[in-house]
Amino acid sequence: MNLPLWLRRLHRRGAALSLLPVLLAGLAVHAPARAEAELALKPCRLPGFPTELQCGVLKRALDPAQPQGRQIALQVAVVPALARNKLPDPVVFLAGGPGQSAIELLPTLAGRMGRLNQRRDLVFVDQRGTGKSASLACRDERYLPLSKQLDREAMLQELQQCRAELQKLPHGDLRFYSTWIASQDLDAVRRALGVAQWNVIGGSYGTRAGLDYLRQFPGAVRRAVLDGLAPPDGVLPLSLSQDGYEALQTLLNECAAEPGCARAFPELRAQWERLLASLPRELSLRHPLTGKSETVRLQAEDLVMRLRSPLYVPSLRSALPAAIAQAAQGNFDALLGVASGMSGGRGGQLSTGMHFSVICSEDYPRLATRDAATLSGPAAFYARVCRDWPRGEVPAAFYEMPKAQSPVLLLSGGVDPATAPRHGERVLQALGPLARHELVPGAGHGVMGLPCMRDTLARFIEAKTDEQALALKTDCAARMPLPPAFVPPNPELPAAAARPTAEKRP
Structure with a gap:
């Protein structure tokens, strides 16, 4: 699951409605299909992608209960098959977040699915x-x-202002952006394309979207691959806290057990605990994108949150012991640099309004039953935001995962700080005998991008029969090791020689 950058910083303390009656929601799911809306595909090009695509727009009702009411335009892009005699079952990709644009990810993902x-x-x-x-x-x-990013009150005000601006838009009724409505949009695209069945690939939050699509339209799915499970019956703000905490503890334990890391950083856990105890304090830090120096008041919770983003990626994760050791000696630049390693990149910016519209509708009702005094980190922040965010009615069936009717391959990274393997195991039990769960111990958040797993994914979808798909070996990355901790040539040198971080104690 991907989070807005400022929320990763809030959690790395660890990434994304007037109520519709339930009856109407149920009717919207099961109503007979109308005549298909037009989806005229035309040649187009996207920045960063070398060949011509086919693009189009499908009009959909903002409110499913009012099909003749306010319309929105869904953007669709198709990478045509290279073969003249193509197969009739395309592959559709469901992006993460909540809030990522699938089309912005196309240049990267289409290459991986060559x-x-x-x-x-x-x-x-x-x-x-x-x-x-x-x-x-x-x-x-x-x-x-x-x-501002490290000030929760400032970010709450930023979100309140954004929400007010979004609600002024023609499509700004924030109640109608839930996953279950998006599933109906997706199936409308399938029908408009004239496709009987397709293969569904979802990553992170896209797995929640994929599971709901399987629930609502099981006959439309030939095969499904779901990578980094964020099931609908989970409460994302709570699981993010738990998964992030466990991932950090795993890192500290690994360093103590790995001879090279233990020699270079023999007191890493103690340094980390002393570092937390030393906060809050004021520091001069350099902005990772603008390069400007700023004086900020760093809270312990803010420090924890900064560690979550690099835990997503094993190569960044390997630099955390050295960064923690340097921060313990007063130099936070390395920690800030590693934490910003995922800040850029295509598709990296989330649609924040959509992110909260989804989570406030689907997760907050169950989060709100908890004692507010017991909430911390992202759970506490989401609770404050969602208290005033418009929420849509979500059918009770959304939180269920019926038995799969076609083969489903579930993928989990062993050190994933956002969608831990335990979620994949729970989904496996719910989907039943047509599901398989592959755990890659040395992977973080996202498994299908690994070179050998791309081939595994392709063979799973290409298999002629369901039996052949389910019998495939999917453990090609099972022995892939985690990168060892990065150890500077002289671990003492970076902290001793680095420019001292200006510090102002309260």
Whole structure:
């Protein structure tokens, strides 16, 4: 699951409605299909992708209960199959977040799915609220001053202002951006394309979208691959806290057990605990994107949150012991640099309004039953935001995961700080005998991008029969090791020689 950058910073203390009656919600799910809306595909090009695509727009009702009411435009992009005689079952990708644009990710993902693209179209749909599909984007928080990003009250005000601006838009009724409505949009795209069945690939939050699509439209799915499970019956703000904490503890334990790391950083856990105990305090830090120095008041919770983002990626994770050791000696630049390693990149910015519209509708009702005094980290922040955020009615069936009716391959990274393997095991039990769960111990958040797993994914979808798909060996990355901790040539030198971080104690 991906989070807005400022929320990763809030958690790394660890990434994303007038109520509709339940009866109407149920009717919307099961109502007979109307005549299909038009989806005329035309040649187009996208920045960063070398070949011509087919793009189009599908009109959908903002409120499913009012099909003739306010309409929104779903953006669709298709990478045509290379073969002249293509197969009839395309591949559709469901993006993460909540809030990522699938089409912005297309240049990266289409390259990784080149084998599948030989004989199958690749379909990318910007989910409502993302990309150019009735966007609910807020100001790009990556460029906000650090002092604002690390100030929860300031970020609450930023979100309140964004929410007020979004609600003025023609499509700004924030009640109608839930996952279950987006599933109906997705199936409307399938029908408009004239596809009987397709293969669904989802990553992170896209697994929640994929599981709901399987629930509502099981007959439309030939095969499904779900990577980094965020099931609908989980409470994301709570699981993020638990998974992030466990991932950090695993890192500290690994360093103590690995001879090279233990020699270089023999007191890493003690340093980490002393570092937390030394906060809050004022520090001069350099903004990772603008390069400007700022004086900020760093809280212990803010420090924990900064560690969550690099835990996503094993190569960044390996630099954390050295960064923690340097921060314990007063130099926070390395920690800030490693924590910002995922700040840029194509598709990195989330649609914040869509992110909260989804979580406030689907997760907050169960979060709100908890004693507010017991909530901390992202759970406490989400609770405050969602208290005033418009929420849509979500059918009770949304939280269920019926038995799979077609083969489903579930993927989990062993050190994933956002969607831990335990979620994949729970989904496996719910989906039943047509599901398989592959755990890659040395992977973080996202498994299908690994070179050998791309081939595994393709073979799973290419298999002629369900039996052949389920019998495939999927453990090609099972022995892939985690990168060892990065140890500077002289571990003492970086901290001793680095420019001292200016510090102002309260």
